[in-house]
Amino acid sequence: MLNEMVFQSEDAPAADRLAYWQERLEQTHAPVRLSSDHAHDFRATQRVLDVGAVCVWPATFQSMVSRRTPKLIRQSDPEVFHLSLVVSGTARGRWGDHEVVYEPTDLHLNDSSVPWEISTGRSPATAVGVEVPKALLPLPRRAAADRIPRRVTTREGIGALLAQFLTQLNTGTSCYLPSDGPRLGRVLIDLIAVLFAQTTETHPLASDNHRRTLVLRIKHFILQHLGDADLTPADVAAAHHISTSYLHRLFQEEEATVGAWMRTRRLKAVCRDLADPTLRATPIYAIAARWGFPRAADFSRAFRNAYGTTPKEFRHRASLPH
Template sequence: MLHETVFRTEDVPAADRLAYWAERVGQSHGPVRMGSDHADDFRATQRVLDLGAVSVRQATFQQSVIQRTPKLIRQSDPGLFQVALVVGGTGSCVWEDHEAVYRPSDLHVNDSSVSWEIRTGKDPVTVVGLEVPKAMLPLPSDMARCAVPRRLPSREGIGALVAHFLTQLIADAARYHPSDGPRLGVVLSDLVTALVAHAFESDNALRPDTHRRVLIRRIKNFILGHLHDPQLTPAVVAHAHHISVGYLHRLFATEEATVAAWIRLQRLEAARRDLTDPALQSTPICAIAARWGFPRAADFSRAFRGVYGIPPKGYRHCVVGRGTRLTANSLVD
C-alpha cells in the first residue's frame, strides 16, 4: 500500500479546527490566510498519498475563504505547481489578472508563487489534487505562471487523462507498493507537463489585455446567439463563461455599455430590424417584442422610444410606409 496520511479536523477541539486546517493547507500550498462561516466548528478531512517528490491529496471541507497573499509568498514559497479536480461543490478563484468559477469536473490549476483568493460555495467541497515541484516540470518559467489557464476541462484530451489518473490512484491506493510511489509521481509530473504545455499552446499564450478582448468577444457572440432567451441575464452570461457576475461587470467597465444595457440594446436593434422587414408587416408589434425578450408591450414601447426617439408603431409606419430609416444615432423628437 502507498504511504498514506489522514487528517481530520475532528481530531482537535472545535475552537482550533479552522486554524488546524489552515496549517495543513499551508504545509502543501505554502502559508495561507483562512476564514469560514463555520469557524466555530470547522469540518474537513484530507488523505495524502506520498509519491516521493509528488503528493496526491483528497480533501473535503466546508465553506471557506483561502488567501495566498504576496506577503505570505515572500515569507515562504515551496515552489509547487498544483492541479486539483473538483469532485463536488463549487468555488471561485481570483488572481491579479484573472478570475475563474469552478464546478464539478473542472480542473483547478495554481502556482505557489502567484497570489490568489479562493471562495468556496455554501456546500462542502471535495477535490482530488496533486502538488509537484516546478523544478520537475521541463517547462519555460513563463509557461507555469500567469499564461496558463486557471480552469481546464477534464472530460476530454489530456485533462481527462489527468482526472482519470488521479481518481483511480485515490481509489486503488491499497493495491500499490510503497516503492511504486516515486514512479507514479514521475508519471503524474509528465501528465501535468503535457497538460500545461497543451493548454499554453492552444489557448492562453496571450497577453492579459489580448485575453480580455478575446473573452469579451466570446461573451458578446454568446449574447447575440441567445437574444431570444427571455432568461438571458448577466448571471446567465457569467455562468456560461465560468466567471462571476462581478468579474463580468468589470470586463464591461470600459465598453460602450454595461452588460445588461448591451443585451437590451441588441434586443432593441433586433426588434427594429423586424419592424422594417416587409415580410413581417402583418406580425403584431407585441409578438416581435416578445420574440426579442420583451414580454410586456409597454416596457418594449418605452425602451424603444428611449433609444430611437419614436414609438415602435410610429417607427414601423415611417420606415415601411415612407421608406425611411431611423436608428439610435438619428433620433427624432
Template sequence: MKRQLLDETVFRSEDVSAADRFDYWTELLGRTHAPMELRSDHTDDFQASQRVLDLGGVTVWSATFQPLVFRRTPKLIRQSDPEAYHLSLVVRGSGAGVWRHRETEYKPHDLFINSSSLPNDVYSTGDSVQTVALEVPKALLPLPREMAGRIVGAPVSAQEGMGALLAQFLTRVIADSAAYQPSDRSRLASIATPLVAALFAQLLEADACLPPETHRRALTLRIQAFIREHLHDPHLTPSTIAAAHHISTSYLHRLFQDADATVAAWIRRLRLEAARRDLTDPALRTTPIHAIAARWGFPRAADFSRAHRAAYGTTPKDHRNQALHDRE
C-alpha cells in the same frame, strides 16, 4: 509479513476539539500546501478531512471541507514559497479563483490550476467541497514566469483531452492507494509529471495569439512528456522523436539548447534513473539486470553497464547489492 503501503497522512476534524478545528486545519494546509490566510463562516465547528500521499516530491491528496476563502498574499509568499504547481480536480462544490491577471469560476469536473508563487484568493461554495489534488514542484516543469501566468487559472475540463487523463489518474490513485507499495512512489510520480507537462503544453498551444517562444516551450514540454512515455522503446532516438512531432531533427536539437543536456543525453539520463529505481526495488530483486536494462531501452547489457558506470561510478550489480544490503 505485513504489507507496506504508501506514505499517507490522514486528518479528520472530528479527531480535534470543535474549538481547535479551524486553526488546526489552517496550520495543516500550511504544512501540506503553503501558508495561507483562511476565512469561513463555520469556524466554530469546522468540518474537514484530508488524505495526503507522498510520492517523493510529487504529492497527491484528497480533501473534503466546508466553504472557505483561501488567500495567498505577497507577504506569505515572501515568507514561504514551496514553488509548486497545484492542480485540483473539483468533485463537489463550486467557486472561483482570483489573480491579478485573471478570474476563473470552477464547478464539478473542472481542473483548477494554481501556483504557490502567485498571490490569489480562492473562494469555495456549496454545502461541502470535495477535491482531489496534485502538487508538482516547479523544478520538474520549468516555465518562465509569464508562461506560468498563462496557465494558472486557465479553464480546464476534466472530461476531455489531457484534463480527463490527469483526472482519471488522480481519482484512481486516491481510490486504490492501498494497492501500491512504497517502491511504487517514483513510478507514480513519473506518470503524473508527464501528464501535467502534456496538459500545460496543450493549454499553451491552444492560444493562437501567443508569441513564438511560448509555442516553442509548449512543444518542448510535449516532447519531453513523449520521451518519458516511450523510454522503454530501444528505437527512441532524436530522429524518431522529430518525426513523431513533424519537425526536423535539427529543430529538435535547437529546442533542447536551453536544457542541461542534448536530446540523446537527456534520454540516456532518464533511462538510467528509471533502471536504477528498478534495481533497488525489493519486488524486482530476482529480475535479471539485463531484463531491467532492456525494459528501459538498453537492449545490450554491456551498453547499460558502461553507461551506468560512466554516470555513477559503479556497476549496476554493485549498486543493486549495496541498496538491497542497506535495506536489510
C-alpha cells in the same frame, strides 16, 4: 497499499479546527489565510498519499475562503504548481481582475508565486489536490504566471486522462504496493507536463526548451537519489551523458549551483522528517543519514547555516502546538 497519512480537523478542539486546517494547507501547499462561516467548528479531512516527488492530497472540507497574499509569498514560497480535481462542490477563483468558476470534474490550477483567492460554495467540497515542484516541469520560470491556465476541462484529451488517473489514485490505493509510489509520481509528473505543454502551446516555450527539459530530467534524477551520500555532480553528469563542466553551465541560469541545489533539497527533506510527529522517536543523526548527510558535524553546520538554528531546536519548535 500506498503509504498514506490521514488528518482530520476533529483531532483538534472545535475552536482550533480552522487554524489546524490552515496549518495542514501550509504543509501540503503553501502558507495561506483562511476564513469560514464554520470557524467555530470547522470540519475537514485530508489524506496525503506517498507518491514520490509530488504531493497528492485528497480532501473534503466545509465552505471557506482561502487567500494567498503578496506578503505570504514574500515570506515563504515553496515554488510549486498546484492542481485540484474538483470531485464535488463548487468554487470561485480570483487572480487580480480575472475570475473563474469551478464545478465538479473541472481541474483547477494555480501557482504558489502568484496571489489568489479561492472561495468554495455553501456545500462541503471534495477535491484531489496535487503539488508539483516547478523544478520538475519544463516551463520557463519567469513566464510561469501567465502561461498556465486557471481551469482545464476533463471532458476530453489530456485533461480527461489526468482526471482518470487522479480518480483511480484517490479511490484505489489498496491495489498498489508502497514501492509503486515513486513510479506513480513520475507518471503523474509526465501527465502534468503534457497538460502544460498542450495548454500553453499558443504561447511558445522559450528557445532554451531543450536546456530546460534536460535540467528537468537532471533535477528529477537528483530527487530520486537524495539519500545517496556519495552522489556528486560528476555522477549526475555521467548519468546524463554530459560533461561536468556542461552540467555546471546548465545550472548557471538556475537559482543555485547543482551542488547547492542538491544540498538544499536534502535539508528540506530532513526538515520535513524532523517535523513529522510519526518520526519523533527516530534519532536526528538517522534522519540526516537517510537524506545524504552521513557525517554529523557536516550536517549540523549545513543545517545551522541554512536555518540559523540547530536540528534539535528545529524539531522541538515543530513539536510545539501552534
